[in-house]
Amino acid sequence: MVKCPVCGLEVRIPEDAMPGELIEHDCGTLLEVVEDNGVLQLRVFEGDMEDWGE
Amino acid sequence: MPSIALLYDHPRWEEKAILQALKDIGADAKLLHVETTPLRIGEPCCPIDLALERSVSFSNAVATAFAVESWGVRVLNPGTVIYLAGDKVATLSLLASHRVPVPETTVLSGSNRINGSLPPGPPWVVKPVIGSWGRMVARARDLEELEQLLSYKEAARGLYSRIHLVQEYIEKPGRDIRVFTLGDRVVAAIYRVSSHWITNTSRGARAEPAPVTGEIEDLALRAAEALGGGFLGVDLLEDPERGLLVNEVNAVPEFKNTVRVTGVRVHMEVARYAVEEARR
Numbered sequence: 001m002v003k004c005p006v007c008g009l010e011v012r013i014p015e016d017a018m019p020g021e022l023i024e025h026d027c028g029t030l031l032e033v034v035e036d037n038g039v040l041q042l043r044v045f046e047g048d049m050e051d052w053g054e
Numbered sequence: 055m056p057s058i059a060l061l062y063d064h065p066r067w068e069e070k071a072i073l074q075a076l077k078d079i080g081a082d083a084k085l086l087h088v089e090t091t092p093l094r095i096g097e098p099c100c101p102i103d104l105a106l107e108r109s110v111s112f113s114n115a116v117a118t119a120f121a122v123e124s125w126g127v128r129v130l131n132p133g134t135v136i137y138l139a140g141d142k143v144a145t146l147s148l149l150a151s152h153r154v155p156v157p158e159t160t161v162l163s164g165s166n167r168i169n170g171s172l173p174p175g176p177p178w179v180v181k182p183v184i185g186s187w188g189r190m191v192a193r194a195r196d197l198e199e200l201e202q203l204l205s206y207k208e209a210a211r212g213l214y215s216r217i218h219l220v221q222e223y224i225e226k227p228g229r230d231i232r233v234f235t236l237g238d239r240v241v242a243a244i245y246r247v248s249s250h251w252i253t254n255t256s257r258g259a260r261a262e263p264a265p266v267t268g269e270i271e272d273l274a275l276r277a278a279e280a281l282g283g284g285f286l287g288v289d290l291l292e293d294p295e296r297g298l299l300v301n302e303v304n305a306v307p308e309f310k311n312t313v314r315v316t317g318v319r320v321h322m323e324v325a326r327y328a329v330e331e332a333r334r
Contacts, residue, residue, distance in 0.1 A: 018065045020087055032064070047064070051111050052186070 002042055004029060013040050056103035056332035057082040061118050061129075063089050063109040067310045068321065072106065075325035081332075088114050093121035104332035105129045106324070108306055112140045112184060115306055130328055131284035131305045138281050139305035142219055143183050145281065152280035154273065155299045157291065162218040168201065173222040180204070181221060183214040186304070188254035193223060224291045229253060230301065231264050231290040233274035234309060234320060236327050237283060240271045242318040244311065261311035273298050281305075285324055 001010040007027035017023075021033040022045055032045040058081050062069050076083035084102060088109055093099060105122045107129050109115040120133035131139075138144045146156050158173035172178065175194075180203050182190040190207075194200035204218050229247040233240055243266045248259035255261055264270075274288040277300045287307030291299045309320040 016070065018070070018085070018087075020062065020064045020089060021066075022064050047111065051113050051184075 002040075004031065005042065005044055011042060013042065055080045055082055056329055057084060057101060058328050058332055059084045059086045059100070059102040059105040059122070059127075061086050061088050061105055061107050061109060061115075061122065063087070063111050063114045065108075066110070066308065068308055069108045071310075071313075071321035072108065072324055075319070075322045076328070078322075079325055079329060081325065081329050088118040093118055095121055095124045098125040098127065102127055104328055106328055107131060107133075107136060110306070112136075112186070116140065128331065130331060131286070132282060135282040135284050135286075136305040139286065139303040140184055142181055142185075142302065143217065145303050146219075148280050149277055149300055149303075152276065154277050154280055155296065157224055157293075157299050157301060158222040160220045162204070162220060164216045168197070172200075172220060175222055176200070177223040179221040179223050180207070181219045182207075183217050183219055187256035188252040191252055193251065223251075224293050224299065224301075226251070226253070226291055227294075229259075229262075229292075231270065231292070231298075232307075232312070233264075233266070233270055233288045233290060234307065234312065235274050235278040235283075235286045235288060236323055237331075238275065240266050240274055241320055241323045242266075242309075242312050242316045243270060243274075244315060255308075255311055261315045263316045269298060273300060277303055285327070 004011050004025050006029040011025050017033045019035045023031045025031055030045040031042040034041050034043050060073055073083055105127055107115050107119045115136045116133050119129045119136055122129050143161055146159050149156050160173050176196050178194045180192045192203050194203050208215050229245045230253045233243045243264040245262045245264045246253040246255055246259040247262055253259045277288045278286045281303055287304035289302045291301045293299050313320055
């Protein structure tokens with residue numbers, strides 16, 4: 001478990017999570033999985049939504 | 055077995071499923087996270103036979119597909135196909151030039167916007183030149199609303215903010231059709247059902263299996279061929295008078311809901327196709 005950088009509540013990173021994966025937290029924040037020295041962490045996703053989609 | 059790289063930025067269910075499918079059929083599957091891997095033009099980062107472009111960001115997908123193609127490696131889909139499918143003006147123009155039926159559409163540029171001929175309406179649909187999931191798509195019920203929408207859009211000051219794509223409003227039967235093409239065949243199709251006039255599943259539309267009729271297959275394959283082929287999601291509208299029209303084409307399509315409702319393992323079809331293409 002890690003903490004949401006916005007609301008501070010715990011977030012579970014899925015076991016098969018990959019760097020870059022996006023997780024929508026219960027508080028509504030879109031979080032991005034990042035790798036820091038081999039450890040998976042979360043940061044607020046800052047992607048350009050207009051550019052983003054299928 | 056060939057070595058296949060999966061290019062990605064933000065992995066979704068689809069990318070994980072394709073990766074697993076590649077491994078299941080014995081391919082040497084490599085992951086290439088494009089946001090942390092610099093790609094030198096003309097200098098391969100690693101030995102690969104083919105790359106699958108699955109970046110969610112349109113700009114990432116176009117740039118990294120072209121960079122990998124500069125290594126002499128085939129990319130599914132190529133950068134040109136991703137660019138043409140991502141730019142709605144380019145898509146509709148190319149389809150029309152290949153005699154593929156599309157909704158009547160006018161491209162307006164800057165201050166001469168309303169002086170040009172508008173498509174039948176009101177209402178009209180205003181779309182961004184580049185954009186996905188139904189974002190920034192709006193409906194104008196009269197000329198005043200259209201003027202206001204275009205003014206708001208221009209105020210955004212984006213790259214294409216002065217280019218306006220105004221389309222006739224099609225009275226759909228509460229759904230559109232998403233068809234998946236892979237090379238020269240159709241692998242699956244779904245209805246996207248919604249009481250809202252925007253029928254993207256990301257906007258709450260419900261996926262239901264759709265029959266692949268001869269007409270659907272023919273039109274989707276003609277649209278795919280016009281754009282350069284590969285693995286594409288072709289969106290069709292059912293016009294009450296003219297029949298099927300091609301609305302959009304997606305070059306990095308999502309298919310999680312299609313697998314769920316049709317049972318077609320699209321990810322496995324893509325993996326097998328990639329291996330076949332890598333061997334050619």
